[in-house]
Amino acid sequence: MILALSILGLALAALFAAMCLVNLSVLRAPRAGDGAAVSILIPARDEADNIGTALDAALGQRGVEVEVVVLDDGSSDGTDAIVAARAEVEPRLRLLRGAALPEGWIGKTHACWQLSKAARYPVLLFVDADVRLAPDAAARLSGEMARGDLDVLSGFPGQVTPTWAEAIVIPQIFTTLLGYLPLPMARARPDPAFGAGCGQLMAVRRRAYDAAGGHAAFAGRMHDGLELPRRVRQAGGRSDLCDATDVATCRMYDSAGAIWHGFSKNATEGMATPRALPVWTLLLFGGHVLPFLTLIAALVVAAPWSAALSGLGCALVLGARVAMARRLRQPWLSVAAHPVGVMVVLAIQWSALIDARRGRRAVWRGRDYGRT
Template sequence: MMLLILSIIGLALAALFAAMCVVNLSVLRPPEGTGGDAVSILIPARDEAGNIGAALDAALGQRGVELEVVVLDDGSTDGTDAIVAARAESDARLRLVRGAALPEGWIGKTHACWQVSRHARHPVMLFVDADVRLAPDAATRLSGEMTRRGLDLLSGFPGQRTPTWAEKIVIPQIFTTLLGYLPLPMARARPDPAFGAGCGQLMAVRRDAYTAAGGHAAFAGRMHDGLELPRRVRGTGGRTDLCDATPVATCRMYATPRQIWDGFSKNATEGMATKRALPVWTILLFGGHVLPFLTLIAGLVAGAAWPVALSALACAMVLGARMAMAVRLRQSWLSVAAHPLGVMVVLAIQFAALWNAGRGRRAVWRGRDYGIG
């Protein structure tokens, strides 16, 4: 009887995920605007000598829109600033700004974004991480889409480059939580700040809306700018939305298992890893994405027909939704085959982050450590 109950629970949770994915994939579209307002591409950079050259090539290669590119060097020690300075000598559209020391209570990237924003000259500011590679029409499509739809902020996750097995298994879980549990039609219909979401890797915002929301200074001590800025913009009456940024940008987020763990951990306590949220996320993710596979195995061993049938249907729903996601977002098939493992890794990171926060341990990122929790 218990196995049957667990099979029913897993099926219900799997169906919730699959249905939400179908709805969200049907409404999440690439930006299709053209023209639009002039764009300031803003790149905060700290020790990005291996990345900044390609990032500048992509940013300065934009077509169809008036633009400038401003790089904020945030105390780099690897020559990042010299690379940008040399490039700026031959291209008047590029400027290098040297960042000030990190004030008490600020997060490094948040402070860098705040500083570079104050040097933007154009109506639309496009914040781009140094590891993001923009397609040649990215700026015009994003700015044009904002104009076409009357948006104040438009963001999206770039297509994620995942050459290693660890990246293939874990990185796509970002989209599992986003497309599986954020009701995009409702987020668009309601101005509630709680529905605000974005990706800090690629975020376009109107300068006047940014200023009205207090910019990055409004959440100086918070890491998760992808959530904080859209919510602040909505809180001051602005309109925000998510788009499918796969065709307009790519990014290799983290290159090693250690970087994946640390990168997911650094802002975990601003998302899932809280005492209130993590139990809910555990039910949704473990119950809907791992439990059906466990009950299927248990049912086969026990020879229990109904648990096997219900669990098999649940597994098919989860994997079918993941296949649709993989095709649409150009993800590896390994990410589909190893989906339950990826979910377990993400949950392990969240529980570790909550444990560390409760013991006052500090998050470390880019050579800086921060209190967490």
């Protein structure tokens, strides 16, 4: 039994390691070029602690013409006042006050839709309020889109993870992305299923955005990082992922509780579906946790062949994670505690699926959303 499980674990670990190394070899950082002017669009709800530094970064862009538009989505902490005061002395900055949330819409989706209507430039760059753009971020994204004839270009900013919970769990986003999305195939084929992105940092050409129906096309969906690239592909456009590690930074969540709730809120639009989650559980548990368990078991019962196969599986997983950590500047704790991080992610996904089956609603930023 241990031998069979060791073989399974090794096969799944090898799949992850091979895919990860291929993807890291083709994942490119965007380069500045002759790109179009950029509208930097920031939806903000109760972001008083973030919005000032977000504006500093957005207004500090060089190499391309930009405007910055912030939509205050019913903040109660003075976010709008901070932006309004800055807009009085900065002509490139505008403040919008969000309309009431219509029935069937998600808050961020509605905010982005309103921002898109107010934008004046050919490239729309949607940026979360907790993202800090590098000074050449807009120029590099717009230039890469022009160079590659792309309609959507997105990437995960460098993730700031100062606490142990953040360091262990947040990097698992890249485990699933780089370990199981074949980037060469995604670039070669126009299938919408290969569309992927990060809602924290997403650039899209206005013409492609409008042709795809914009955020209105998925008004009730929370996972804009998946929905927008896929809708653009469905409309005949092209999307790609880039290495945004040095394009921007983001501290996504600041506590273990925030990580759990944040990952849960749109889980049922990704992994946590009755059909997908068993497959993801096999891939993630089988390839990232099982080799370590079978190695321990094989050593305890003195099964040398199982120990050798399981040890090789562990080495493949950790080797790929070291390569990922070096490339994406992830903390070494994320490598050392990798199986723990995988188990936490699976626990979040299964919890979200169970909650959805029981009719429990997701709550985020003070709003109550039904789960899909």
